[in-house]
Amino acid sequence: MLPVRLAENPARGAIRPRAFPRDLPPLQSGRLLGQLRERIRYLHYSLRTEEVYVYWCRAFIRFHGLRHPAEMGGPEVEAFLTALAVQRQVAPSTHSQALSALLFLYTKVLCQDLPWLREIGHPVKQRRLPVVLTREEVAAVFGGLRGEHLLLAQLLYGTGMRIAEGLQLRTKDVDFGNRAIVVRQGKGGKDRVVMLPTALLSPLREQLACARQIWADDCAAGCGGVELPHALERKYPRAGQSWNWFWVFPQRHHSSDPRSGVVRRHHLYDQTFQRAFKVAVNGAGITKPATPHTLRHCFATHLLQSGSDIRTVQELLGHADVATTMIYTHVLKLGGGAVRSPLDVL
Structure with missing residues (x-):
């Protein structure tokens, strides 16, 4: 300083x-x-x-x-x-x-x-247009990921969550009964509900089983639990050690909180996932500058291509203004349903 x-x-x-x-x-x-x-x-x-x-x-x-x-x-x-x-x-x-x-x-x-x-x-x-991968390119990227990185990428693509929202997901916010995921304190501090893809029901249960084992080991060792938002730790002193508040994607080791200095279990680091995603993109031979946030763009674009209502997509993405969601319609103006090039009629 x-x-x-x-x-x-x-x-x-x-x-x-x-x-x-x-x-x-x-x-x-x-x-x-x-x-x-x-x-x-x-x-x-x-x-x-x-x-x-x-x-x-x-x-x-x-x-x-x-x-x-x-x-x-x-x-x-x-x-x-x-x-x-x-x-x-x-x-x-x-x-x-x-x-x-x-x-x-x-x-x-x-x-x-x-x-x-x-x-x-x-x-x-x-005004910048978002980078969007085709469905085949998304599948190719998934082929280069393994374990929790693959599950996290599928979750971002299947729900439209931001990378921070996926990493900070708590076990209590995964609702298997209603097949929904509650996104807490997204951008702008807003909550929203997104769908839980049927294809991820089994992988998510397996991930939660692994996370529960890590939580049980922490409890047995008397570790400090996980971080809670705002002043909940003072209001509910034992909530940080409870399973309900544990991370869906916990880090494998403990780390020091950058503000308080408390050593406890953190969620998976975003840099770790970003590096794995970049390796998968390069391995798939994709030249587009794709990042984990690209999966959110793919989610919105592919929903619109399949005929979903733009207002529904706006709600799933958590956009305050539909004009923000309208940027994903740029891909709809390309391909078979767009204006035909004069070169193709020669």
Whole structure:
């Protein structure tokens, strides 16, 4: 962590305390990046968002020679963003990400007014079409996966879940009786219900049997259970050790929680699955830049191709606006049902 304190300013002396917004309490940490983390956690942002915001704020401070952000303003922020776009040639999404981190730093941590915000150039969002595999290509990728990686890939393709939603699946959220899976706290903190594919009933039962054995071994060894959302661990102290809250895809070993430092069982790492998926894609000879998230795109596109209603697909994907789901109709404009090429009528 950078040795920068909010209460110290070598150039201008001590910084006067600023009035905090009514909905935000005073910060307790003495270091700037510590205050950034404190504010992010108070607002219940995800760990990934915390890591990204800390990264960009640290890069901003280092770019300007370890100057305190309170000494700087619009020109320094614009110079940093210009260097990202011109010298590093980052994508517009990365540009927006860095800008969001700096705006959070100034508005939520330093509590400064931003009269120069309108003068900063915002990157223009570009519409990108999703990468979609054919059914044959999906089957070929599945042929290169084994064990829990294969099951997870089939689950993502068969339900349209995001990779984080699949990895964070709890045993209590798999409903074999109704053949449904409850996705808890998806993107935007929303819950939804997706179908449980019939083809995965037996593999999922086998995976749960393996997970239950890991859970039983942890209980016998007196280990610390699994992470619970928000303050449920204080409200229900023993829930973390219960089978209901255990992961469907547990990691094979224990790990330290990056925030609390508690050693306990984590779910399968996303990087582990991403590497296995990349190997399977290359092994299948597929040149498309497919990632695990591509399986979600395939789920939506193949449902629409088979005649499913777009509103149903929107609900299954958890999209707030049907316009987001409409992007998957681009594939429907190709192939036999599309406009015929003039070359084919020569």
